[in-house]
Amino acid sequence: MSANKLLPLYILLFIFTACKTIKPERPPASSALGPPQAISKVNVPIEIPLSYIENNLNKDWSSRLFAEKGLPIGSGLSTDIDVTRTGKIALKGLENNTVSVKIPMNLKGDLKIEKKVFGQLLSTNFPYDENISPEISFVPEIGQNWDLGIKNLQIENWGRSLKYNLLGFEIDLDKVIKSQLQTVLDNQLSAANLSRLDFKNIGQETWDAFSRTYTLEREGLEIHFYGIPTKLKLSEEITTDQKLKLYIGLEGEMMSQIGSKPIVPKSLLPNIDFNENKENELVLILPLILGYEDLDGYLNNEMSGKTIKVDSKTEIVPTNLKTLKYGDKTLLGMDFTAMRKGKKDISGKMYFAGTPVFETETESLRFDQPEFDVKSDNFMANIGIRLKKRKIINQIKKLATYPVGDFLRDARKEMQQHGYIDTDFATFQVKNPTLDVEGIYNTEEDVRIYLKATGQMEVKLKEIR
Numbered sequence: 001m002s003a004n005k006l007l008p009l010y011i012l013l014f015i016f017t018a019c020k021t022i023k024p025e026r027p028p029a030s031s032a033l034g035p036p037q038a039i040s041k042v043n044v045p046i047e048i049p050l051s052y053i054e055n056n057l058n059k060d061w062s063s064r065l066f067a068e069k070g071l072p073i074g075s076g077l078s079t080d081i082d083v084t085r086t087g088k089i090a091l092k093g094l095e096n097n098t099v100s101v102k103i104p105m106n107l108k109g110d111l112k113i114e115k116k117v118f119g120q121l122l123s124t125n126f127p128y129d130e131n132i133s134p135e136i137s138f139v140p141e142i143g144q145n146w147d148l149g150i151k152n153l154q155i156e157n158w159g160r161s162l163k164y165n166l167l168g169f170e171i172d173l174d175k176v177i178k179s180q181l182q183t184v185l186d187n188q189l190s191a192a193n194l195s196r197l198d199f200k201n202i203g204q205e206t207w208d209a210f211s212r213t214y215t216l217e218r219e220g221l222e223i224h225f226y227g228i229p230t231k232l233k234l235s236e237e238i239t240t241d242q243k244l245k246l247y248i249g250l251e252g253e254m255m256s257q258i259g260s261k262p263i264v265p266k267s268l269l270p271n272i273d274f275n276e277n278k279e280n281e282l283v284l285i286l287p288l289i290l291g292y293e294d295l296d297g298y299l300n301n302e303m304s305g306k307t308i309k310v311d312s313k314t315e316i317v318p319t320n321l322k323t324l325k326y327g328d329k330t331l332l333g334m335d336f337t338a339m340r341k342g343k344k345d346i347s348g349k350m351y352f353a354g355t356p357v358f359e360t361e362t363e364s365l366r367f368d369q370p371e372f373d374v375k376s377d378n379f380m381a382n383i384g385i386r387l388k389k390r391k392i393i394n395q396i397k398k399l400a401t402y403p404v405g406d407f408l409r410d411a412r413k414e415m416q417q418h419g420y421i422d423t424d425f426a427t428f429q430v431k432n433p434t435l436d437v438e439g440i441y442n443t444e445e446d447v448r449i450y451l452k453a454t455g456q457m458e459v460k461l462k463e464i465r
Contacts, residue, residue, distance in 0.1 A: 035441035146200030233275035348376025363405030
């Protein structure tokens with residue numbers, strides 16, 4: 001046989017052998033490590049005017065601060081003392097995260113002097129009734145058990161001297177009052193019943209909101225998103241513009257489930273970690289999980305039985321489409337029937353392997369960097385289809401897409417409507433949420449589209465009633 005006659009055969013053999021063979025039963029090794037954890041975080045600065053706390057402290061209060069009988073004050077002296085609050089507490093924010101408190105109070109009691117003179121016990125009482133307005137500074141600190149603690153307590157000014165000289169005795173009530181101030185301030189915070197400033201409840205409601213289930217419906221499927229919180233951060237700051245600022249941070253992993261609604265058990269609040277972040281930010285990574293069975297159902301509905309025109313004489317009709325993981329790509333396998341004018345129909349298998357990507361213009365999942373293979377009992381038909389593979393691949397790429405645009409719009413609307421937390425003292429609302437595709441990952445069971453939701457939290461304090 002001459003070389004000229006063998007040349008077409010060589011060309012056909014080259015085309016046949018040059019096409020990369022796809023073997024579903026022997027997929028290539030995956031170079032990726034798999035999808036990362038969908039770690040999400042919420043950080044909310046809450047600004048509470050000191051006047052808000054001041055109003056709470058002055059709304060309902062008990063007048064008695066403390067009372068003691070026979071309280072020793074040294075040098076054989078003791079006192080019965082009754083300390084009552086006589087007016088409104090005033091708060092002021094200072095530098096170095098310090099708050100100043102001024103509490104008007106009345107000191108009433110009897111000084112008792114007992115001395116032995118020439119073997120005789122002399123006992124004398126001196127009544128006193130004094131009004132003072134001490135100015136006290138301290139650093140507020142929310143503890144591990146969420147209580148509002150007092151640190152670095154200092155008496156800046158008593159408003160007047162508490163030293164007396166009676167019958168030659170030096171009497172100083174400073175130490176008596178100062179020893180009780182920590183208890184006084186604790187009692188005042190407690191007596192004011194700061195229920196609307198229940199920091200533990202704020203943390204718990206934020207914690208519970210993170211694990212709340214949100215459900216979206218798309219293409220007849222119910223998709224449920226929920227969080228598993230793992231870390232809670234908190235820090236506080238007193239500012240010179242007269243505000244208490246709380247910075248609450250929450251971290252955890254977002255999960256999703258298709259079908260039945262998951263039962264998410266509530267978890268107890270963890271120990272508090274210090275929060276260095278002072279930004280207002282919400283970053284949620286939502287894993288939209290498309291199981292291969294669900295993807296198969298959609299693609300069969302869109303492609304099965306539809307005609308792929310190869311040329312003027314040949315049409316291919318795919319059926320029984322099935323997807324699975326193929327290395328770093330997703331493999332779409334399908335049965336096909338090739339109908340040729342004037343010739344016998346041919347049946348076989350076609351394989352299309354592509355990398356799942358998100359197309360911004362159409363807001364849909366499509367497959368890039370395609371590989372193509374065909375298998376049938378007709379050797380020449382296989383070669384003919386391979387010669388037309390570019391046209392076939394382009395048509396498959398157009399048909400084998402999964403739209404997620406409506407889902408993204410529904411998810412944004414859901415975040416706007418349900419990203420809302422109502423507490424006793426404030427409401428929290430997600431503002432201007434955005435939702436974009438962060439990444440797409442293959443697993444053995446599904447294709448995962450990671451959606452990144454961002455936004456800010458608007459906080460509105462409620463009026464004190």
